[in-house]
Amino acid sequence: MAKKTERGAAPAYRRRKEHRPDEIIAAGLEEFYEHGFSGARLDRIAQSAGISRATLYLYFENKEALFAAVADHAIGTFIDSQAHELTSVEGSTRDLIERMVRTFYREIVSHKSSAILRILISEGERYPTLVERYHRIIMTRGRQTLRAILDRGIARGEIRPGPAAKFEEIIPAPAMFYLIVHMVFGAHQQIDADVFLEAHLDLLFNGLLTPEARDTT
Amino acid sequence: MAKKTERGAAPAYRRRKEHRPDEIIAAGLEEFYEHGFSGARLDRIAQSAGISRATLYLYFENKEALFAAVADHAIGTFIDSQAHELTSVEGSTRDLIERMVRTFYREIVSHKSSAILRILISEGERYPTLVERYHRIIMTRGRQTLRAILDRGIARGEIRPGPAAKFEEIIPAPAMFYLIVHMVFGAHQQIDADVFLEAHLDLLFNGLLTPEARDTT
Amino acid sequence: MAKKTERGAAPAYRRRKEHRPDEIIAAGLEEFYEHGFSGARLDRIAQSAGISRATLYLYFENKEALFAAVADHAIGTFIDSQAHELTSVEGSTRDLIERMVRTFYREIVSHKSSAILRILISEGERYPTLVERYHRIIMTRGRQTLRAILDRGIARGEIRPGPAAKFEEIIPAPAMFYLIVHMVFGAHQQIDADVFLEAHLDLLFNGLLTPEARDTT
């Protein structure tokens, strides 16, 4: 509740056009994340950023522009963080998948991506542009890498062709559950990230059923 | 002047009075779903329900009370729809799992559960009570059934013990991906529900890797 | 300064959708007249009209719409007040001119037309639509009557053809001086309306009429 940055007797008159936008965006992310677009108060954002309400308007044209900047920044951060993981598709398929999934969880746990997701879920309907950009950038790019891994795995005989392998998103899919539960019920139920991750990998690698049980129709 | 009620005459056309709250709640669900709490306009809800704004206050104390009623109703509906699926734990484990998962998708595709989820995600932070109730009722109950199925499967030798089987939520987890993508990117990317469901089941039943590939570390 | 209508312990809750708009428009005319568009405060208008600021929005979409309504009303009033003067073009030219000019002064002295004029002068540049409507309605209509009188006068030998008679607006033109001086310097220099009117008529009679027509009372 008292999240106001509290810089402790701030030196009244700071001038630093350089860092302001970042500070505002950080404060904005927090606020939009917690209250959604309509619920967000420029008042609080300004206060968190340690500036006056009017000063916001020196950096962003209006609430919507600020929101767009926040969303952009969050997405950008996400992309950057993923970028260097996707470089080489080498080694065993098992390793590749494991590395990707682990990266995923590392990102998910970070505040940022939950924030993006929550914002997209809450305000998406109102900001088709935002949704579209996010979709184009994230979804498409991630999928291509996954597809490549799967195809290569099938070609190398490491992956069993079948319905699952047709859907590249199936690889990260279970993680979404963790993300949502963490986001919504975080206060009530702490899912152990490591345990969940192991379960996820185990599912991916081995499947659930024993060979015998599979054929028991 | 104020004799409009016509209490002595023929009441004939009075018949929807008891249904009013339902209509309001339905309209409210739609509105809260689309705009979140702060973004929702009592105006629009009233209009959708075919009544005047002031009339809302005859049924609900204020916006928050209406929201609570909407959320309650949605959760209640969800619970009811699941209740009769969980009765008997009989037959092969494979069948049990398949039935549960299919039920899940059927529910997910229905508007209602997306609505709850979106509301929980958007407004959860502000309504801990809501979150807590939902968590207690849904999560807990659902998990117990899943756990039972898994334990029974392991006992019957149909399920391979391991990290995945330790986490009962792993069963429905991938569906969350579908739900979120559908909700957020529905307009931009139509995931084929059937294909995704097959992939989900395939993953659960067989796993991704071939036996040979699994051991190739 | 304390022009607030002061209705003396108003009966708090009056409901009368009928008269409200008129009261608001009256208050608006006063306010826009005195302060121009940007200078006008909805606050004051509401107070003058004896309602709350929010209530304004029940009747007018926004400040601009209110302004448009005020302007429309003022113009409408002006038109109506002139309409019944222009009916018959009969009698001696001298009489016709005298009647028109006297009507003019009567109108000019009324608050309304100064108000329109001031608003047009102050805000015209910003509201081309308003200017255009006013121009089309007022200027055009008045001119036609004047032209008719002059043409008829020339045909009847009562008006000396010449540069002056070619410009119908020359008839009311001097009155504009009175209007402006009255409006701007009213507080410092009280022009005697009657004396000015006599001078105006004297100038017109001698300047326009033929010697014979002058004495035809």
Added chain:
Amino acid sequence: MAKKTERGAAPAYRRRKEHRPDEIIAAGLEEFYEHGFSGARLDRIAQSAGISRATLYLYFENKEALFAAVADHAIGTFIDSQAHELTSVEGSTRDLIERMVRTFYREIVSHKSSAILRILISEGERYPTLVERYHRIIMTRGRQTLRAILDRGIARGEIRPGPAAKFEEIIPAPAMFYLIVHMVFGAHQQIDADVFLEAHLDLLFNGLLTPEARDTT
């Protein structure tokens, strides 16, 4: 720290400093003319003058002071431009009148005097001082000259005594019509200045002068 003034060094490129106020005033006249006092933006004025908003405050204490300066300047300019026309009252009355009226139109057409007038009309109520000064300076001075011409004309038998000759302002009065119409409806109705001027003179000559005086060119 505050030694920037560099009083000893080479001032070389300092040369417009004294002109700054003039540029600001010019920009201000334009802005106040177009938008009125409340509508005027210091922002735009500064930009027009090619300086920063803060710099305005080096020359003028605040918006009102700037406005006063603008008004003063405009009035001053007007006075100067008239001054040298009023020197000698010699020649035929007809000539005198014609010269005065022509001067009037020449001034009127110039942007400046419209500007003053618009400002007086729009903001006069709020700046009684301004109005008073303008009134004292302009109205009074102009009237004296006109009075002198009329009295001399009557004495010389060139002007017909009568109601019109009692009111010296009747001479320039019609021009006010032109000015206002030009200012307000300029975009919609182009009054031909020359034609209007001829009509004005024709009316004055025939309305004021005795038959004999009329033809004395």
Added chain:
DNA sequence: CATGAATGAGTCTTCATTCAT
């Protein structure tokens, strides 16, 4: 001298909520 940066004091506008009928 000049100005970029910052802000307090408004101003319009919206909206949940309350009454009188």
Added chain:
DNA sequence: GATGAATGAAGACTCATTCAT
């Protein structure tokens, strides 16, 4: 019961004005 009318409270946004450099 139902509602048209009204409004207080609050929020986004603007702008004249002030500093520190």
